[in-house]
Amino acid sequence: MADSAQTPVVELKDVVAGYLPGVNILNGANLYANKGELIGIIGPNGAGKSTMLKAIFGQVKIREGTISLNGDDITGLKASKLVSAGVAMVPQNNNVFPTLTIEENLQMGVYQDPSAFSERLETVLEVFSELKSRLKQKAGSLSGGERQMVAMSRALMSKPEVILLDEPSAGLSPARQDEAFIRVSEINKTGVTTIMVEQNARRCLQICDRAYVLDQGAVAHTGTGRELLEDPKVIELYLGSLGADN
């Protein structure tokens, strides 16, 4: 439950969801995110982390439970409706249109409100300034890290209230991973409520306000990033001791 009187921006209550008939990936998952929070979701492979984001973004059928946005029920709402309502998602793979230029990719981010393009572009390029000189380049010619950047920028073009990030550091070199996390933190500081799924759990916990450890479709642990980083149980089961001191 939210510890203050405010209504969470996003709230999942006892959500059960899955893809195949009879197989539930989420088994009564709960989560809330208050305005401006940076929330991390970590956990073992197959725990349902990505599915949780997909559930919020209307990409998987919700069998039980509810999802709300600022108190309004959005359970089962289509992704296009959610974008208008202020939710944006950056998927893990296939997250840019490869045959379009970077500029065109960013235009796709405002297709519901094309007149806002130039104004939004300016704001987004403040965070992603290196894209400025490369707007005419085809997105298909970009490396993994650069694509991730374009995908995040495109999500920001819709001026979302909530941004959902599925493993923003996946496939990046160590220096780029750190950059990605710093970017996520910067995006969040502009006031966007951020929910991030990460496999690089240690880095994720270092920057997030609160986090959830998901296991077999339900929340096994939750707390501030710092609490979880130091929780011996979480270390043993989910973080491992490798890289603990570097």
Add this chain to the structure above:
Amino acid sequence: MASNTADTVHVEVVGDVGPGCKKKDPIIVADNIHRAFGGLVAVDVAHVEIPRHRITALIGPNGAGKSTLFNLLTGFDQPDSGEWSFDGLSLVGRSPHTLPALGLVRTFQLTKVLGLLTVMDNMKLAARHQIGEKIFASLFPWLWKKQEKDLEDKAAEILARFKLFEKKDDYAASLSGGQRKLLEMARALMVEPQLVMLDEPMAGVNPALTESLLHHISDLKELGMTVLFVEHDMAMVRQIADWVIVMAEGKLVAEGEPDVVLKNPAVVDAYLGSHQDIDLGAVTGRIPLPGGTSSSSKSPKKK
């Protein structure tokens, strides 16, 4: 400090250690490998040798040509020029599907599992020398039943190690991204290869599981296998690699033992980044910096 573990083994080098240096007993030798995509030179390697019975890590920034080199060595892509051999046998012009029979198997960064087969069937398919594959023998189950059973036991044992045993009867398509990665690795081991090439094996795998898998990868050496892997997880490289090769912009730029290479200032600069040993909470201002120093100076190690 992440020290090298005791089970890493010394690599014997002929001559001086450096990019492209010769090894005493290489399993792969490649010369003048060149591959350009349009105007972009993806790979331009003059000489590289991979030491036998050792674990070698191939690291480098995104777009350095690591995966392209993997593709070229395994026939998934053709170089503009170059020669390379595996165990003394030239692989030039060989198609990828003939390589597992020679004892060379690889995995992919973006997994390629057979989604509409079960996890167990994916595993069994990979095993070599199956009697039941001969059209005549396939008609008489008693000829291959025993072997089939043995393969299944072996597959079950490997799946258990990779925490996939409970999933053995599920379609591979129902696995999560990380689990598919694990299945690919497990399947590669069914081949009992001499050389296994892993493209970012731990990307997307949960850290606690990574740790247990590292021991198994180390064990592969004792079984007489050679491992070459691409990875961005430096904890993994430090833990299991006997040797590290660094690529940047298509070329080899450094080579040597992990402890030495990972401290090379050029490698730190171009690849590891200045935040390597720093808590990102401090860098991003989410936790107060002890002493209020700037993030780029001394690392405020958080316990």
